[in-house]
Amino acid sequence: MKNDVYIALGSNMGNRERYLLDAIKKINQHPSISVVNISSIYETDPIGFTDQEQFLNMVIHANTDLTAFQLLLSLQEIEKLLDRKREVKWGPRTLDLDILLYNHENIEAEQLIVPHPRMHERAFVLIPLYELNKDISIPTLDKPISTIIDQLQDKEGVRIWKQKNGVDVFALLEN
Ligand SMILES: Nc1ncnc2c1ncn2[C@@H]1O[C@H](COP(=O)(O)OP(=O)(O)OP(=O)(O)O)[C@@H](O)[C@H]1O
Ligand SMILES: Nc1nc2c(c(=O)[nH]1)N=C(CO)CN2
Numbered sequence: 001m002k003n004d005v006y007i008a009l010g011s012n013m014g015n016r017e018r019y020l021l022d023a024i025k026k027i028n029q030h031p032s033i034s035v036v037n038i039s040s041i042y043e044t045d046p047i048g049f050t051d052q053e054q055f056l057n058m059v060i061h062a063n064t065d066l067t068a069f070q071l072l073l074s075l076q077e078i079e080k081l082l083d084r085k086r087e088v089k090w091g092p093r094t095l096d097l098d099i100l101l102y103n104h105e106n107i108e109a110e111q112l113i114v115p116h117p118r119m120h121e122r123a124f125v126l127i128p129l130y131e132l133n134k135d136i137s138i139p140t141l142d143k144p145i146s147t148i149i150d151q152l153q154d155k156e157g158v159r160i161w162k163q164k165n166g167v168d169v170f171a172l173l174e175n
Helices: 016-029 068-081 123-132 145-151 153-157
Strands: 003-011 033-038 041-044 055-064 096-102 158-162
Touching (some): 003 016, 003 068, 041 123, 068 096
Antiparallel strands (some): 003 055, 003 096, 033 055
């Protein structure tokens, strides 16, 4: 599968870990998407709309034969299957799936912007992304990811919650 993508996952309603793991399973079951690696799971203070429960956040690395737009539609289907309703902007959700990076492409369409336009200001995205790839370059940014993370105010709000065991990427997905 020829395209290299990073996807951010977040949940702050119901069984948060179950939603994240079910989402990864469903992503990997798609015939045109293959999950390559997953980060640890982090518990994070809510950003934006702050009067809501803590989030669990993580990032996955995948390969796909889908275009970025097809990938967005597939991820939205999975959000729907996992109880996602669109209500309050930046409010509570069972599952949020965002495309962070699609190869090194810059995409600016009405329904899809890649790199994700708010990723560079979100420690809950950059810290798990850095865990997966310390040398990753973000097309719209001229600084190394480590420098951007160092400068973020909200990084204390991101705490490791379940460390990835490092051996088997899919061990977390077995139950
Ligand atoms: N890179 C991207 N990944 C996912 N959705 C995107 C992206 N760029 C634009 N969108 C659009 O954003 C719309 C709103 O998404 P959503 O409701 O998940 O926003 P949000 O999660 O509340 O906010 P945020 O985008 O700040 O995380 C989607 O319908 C989608 O068309
Ligand atoms: N900590 C945290 N805060 C958020 C998150 C999220 O995933 N984690 N998602 C939001 C809407 O996309 C708004 N605020």
